[in-house]
Amino acid sequence: MQKAPTQVKVVLLGDSGVGKSSLVLRFVADNFKNDADATIGASYMGKILQFNDKMIKFNIWDTAGQERYHSLAKMYYRDANAAIMVYDITKRDSFEGLKRWHKELQEFGPKDIVVTIAGNKEDLVETEAVPQEEAKEYSKSIGALYRKTSAKTNYGVEQVFRDIATKMCPDLEAQAPAARPSGTISLQPKPTPAGGKKKCC
Amino acid sequence: MERSKDQIIEDLNKHGLTKKNKPLITNLMLNGPPHKDRKLIWLETSGARLQMKTNPNYYSAIVEDKLKIKTEFSQQIDRDLHRTFPAESYFVEEKHLTSLRKILVAYSWRNPTVGYCQGLNFLVGRLLTVGFSEEECFWLLAQIIEAYLPNDYFSVMTGVIIDQQVFQVLLKNKLPKMAKHLSSIGIDASLYTVHWLVCMFAYTFPKNVVMRIWDIFFIEGSVFLFKIGLSLMWIFRKEITKITDFNEAFRFLEFQSQNIADPDIILGLAISMKSINSKTIDKLREKLRIQSQDETTCNDSVSTEDSAKSYTEICTDESECELKSKQECSYFTFRSTSGVSIIDEYINDSNVPKVVDLANTIDNDKNLVIGCKNHACPIKQSSSVIRGDIEEAYNGLRNDQNEIS
Incomplete structure (x- = not known):
């Protein structure tokens, strides 16, 4: 019998226009659109990643970025296992905005939530407005993971999600990451012990 | 038959919306009015035409004075222009995006408490595709925000949160089985109703369905949005009660709504809900607002009145x-x-x-x-x-x- 994948709820937070929806679209559908509908409220997408003998299903909740939507975003990060806080590396304001989002998370998010920071639009690195060291420093200070990404060029996108899985289940770390699945996933049914909702190993 | 329709419209044109012509207009709207009449009827029933008459040159003056000034709102508007129905060829044309920008920026100056709220781009976008002029769109938007919806809808969005709770109460009352099922899998109305309310379904349904909904909205008011929401849930009742996964239920709602192609069914259902009226909604809003004021400690919001x-x-x-x-x-x-x-x-x-x-x-x-x-x-x-x-x-x-x- 096939073991159901472990469910991981991930919520994307960050200022408007930093590329939250684009990151999700790239990760889930390996697609990129220069212009997509602005997100109103939230949208949901799911994707399963294979870690050798383990499957993890990411339930990804993408939220609206404008500040006044913060009060509505709380509903979406209830019970989240992980949060990806996204900023645009070419916009200093969006980096500063992370502090507000982090405060919200601390106040309303689950206590043991895994936080990761994605510096998106890496393809525009020549106009970078936030030194990488500073971003790393800040990530460290709040105990968050950090990675640069580009939804456009597919740089580091899947890795963000792999980082989350590895942080949540350190025993995955020893396993070499499977080759990036290109749209299809080979399902390898292997019985593994049942995992709790919060911890996947 | 055609003549009597013309008479109704002429009467509306002359006297505005009256007690006598309201049922006739509603009836006309139910069957989907001819496109040329739709524009006139929306302008008249919403009060937008009266505003235009009372404030000639108002829109053009704001545009002239303010369009070039960079504000936090104009910057957010600029970010959203290309993210407004990008799949529709209408919004690929730069001149239409320019109109969209002018209307939204002008409104942000008219009403600094609201400024610009994401979602208004979809409201105005839809109005533009109906064929209204910029000035007409501007006043329709003004009427929607200022006369139709509670005044903290787009500013601090408390009104939206209250209306989500109103919908949850209505769902419990009208579709108790479904409400029970949804809450058993952890789905509350606050998760799936944001864009229903903020964009008045412009973000939810195809264009032809949205226009038919707004036909009635401009006559009945925001109560009609709740009726449409309930009708949608009724249409999906069998499928939804079979879904036991929280994420899948949400996804089902999002995706299936986009496939509602025939406005007649959902409109017919909504119209038939006679037991819900504006009075019901207002009372619920008032009650829930008092409750949430008691519960919440969020005080960084500024009310319009203040x-x-x-x-x-x-x-x-x-x-x-x-x-x-x-x-x-x-x-x-x-x-x-x-x-x-x-x-x-x-x-x-x-x-x-x-x-x-x-x-x-x-x-x-x-x-x-x-x-x-x-x-x-x-x-x-x-x-x-x-x-x-x-x-x-x-x-x-x-x-x-x-x-x-």
């Missing part, structure tokens, strides 16, 4: 009152010449100076003042429901008995 200058006007006769009740809580603009006492050009032309507090006005240099006009004169006090049955709502407010408590 931030915009407001005053209450007194009408001299009933017909004047009737007219003004249509424009209730309109934001208005006038010019001050002396700082504190200003000439109110909007309410009457008698040049009687009124003393107002200029503390919260914008653009003092140019003496442009924006405020909020509350219509609450003793002759015929109107509730926050404008379009529904004004008198009925008024009487209803005094009547403590309500079917949903």
Whole structure:
């Protein structure tokens, strides 16, 4: 019998226009659109990643970025296992905005939530407005993971999600990451012990 | 048959929306009006045409004065222009995006409490594709925000949160089995109703369905949005009660809504819900608002009443009152010449100076003042429901008995 994948709820937070929806679209559908509908409220997408003998299903909740939507975003990060806080590396304001989002998370998010920071639009690195060291420093200070990404060029996108899985289940770390699945996933049914909702190993 | 339709429209054109022509217009709208009539009917029933008549050059003046000024709102608008129905060829054309920008920026100056809220781009986008001029879109938007929806809908969005709770109560009452199922898998209305309410379904349904919904919305008011939401849930009731996964239920709702292609079914269902009216909604809103004020400690929000200058006007006769009740809580603009006492050009032309507090006005240099006009004169006090049955709502407010408590 096939073991159901472990469910991981991930919520994307960050200022408007930093590329939250684009990151999700790239990760889930390996697609990129220069212009997509602005997100109103939230949208949901799911994707399963294979870690050798383990499957993890990411339930990804993408939220609206404008500040006044913060009060509505709380509903979406209830019970989240992980949060990806996204900023645009070419916009200093969006980096500063992370502090507000982090405060919200601390106040309303689950206590043991895994936080990761994605510096998106890496393809525009020549106009970078936030030194990488500073971003790393800040990530460290709040105990968050950090990675640069580009939804456009597919740089580091899947890795963000792999980082989350590895942080949540350190025993995955020893396993070499499977080759990036290109749209299809080979399902390898292997019985593994049942995992709790919060911890996947 | 055709002639009588013309007569109805002519009557509307002459007299505005009256008690007598309202059912006729509603009936006309139910069958989907011809495109040319739709524009006229929306402008008339919403009060937008009256606003245009009362404020000639208002829109063009704001555009001329303000369009080039960079503000936090104009920057957010710019970010959203290309993210407004990007899949529709209409919004690929730069001139249409320019119109969209002008309308949204102009509105952000008219009403600084709201400024710009994401989602308004979809409202205006939809209005533009119906074929309204920029000025018409501007006033339709103004009426939607100022006359149809609670005043903290787009500013701090408390109104949206309250309406989500209103919907949850209605769902429990009207579709109890489904409400129970959804709550058993952890889905609350607050998760899936944001864009229903903020974009009045423009973000949810295909264009032809949205237009038909708005046909009735402009007559019935925001109560109709709840009826559409309930109808949608009713249509999906069998499928949804089979889904046991939280994420999948949400996804089902999002994706299947986009596949509602035939407006007749959902409209027919919504129209048939006679037991829900504006009065019901207002009472629920009031009740839930008091509850949430008790519960919440969030106090960084500023209410419209606090931030915009407001005053209450007194009408001299009933017909004047009737007219003004249509424009209730309109934001208005006038010019001050002396700082504190200003000439109110909007309410009457008698040049009687009124003393107002200029503390919260914008653009003092140019003496442009924006405020909020509350219509609450003793002759015929109107509730926050404008379009529904004004008198009925008024009487209803005094009547403590309500079917949903």
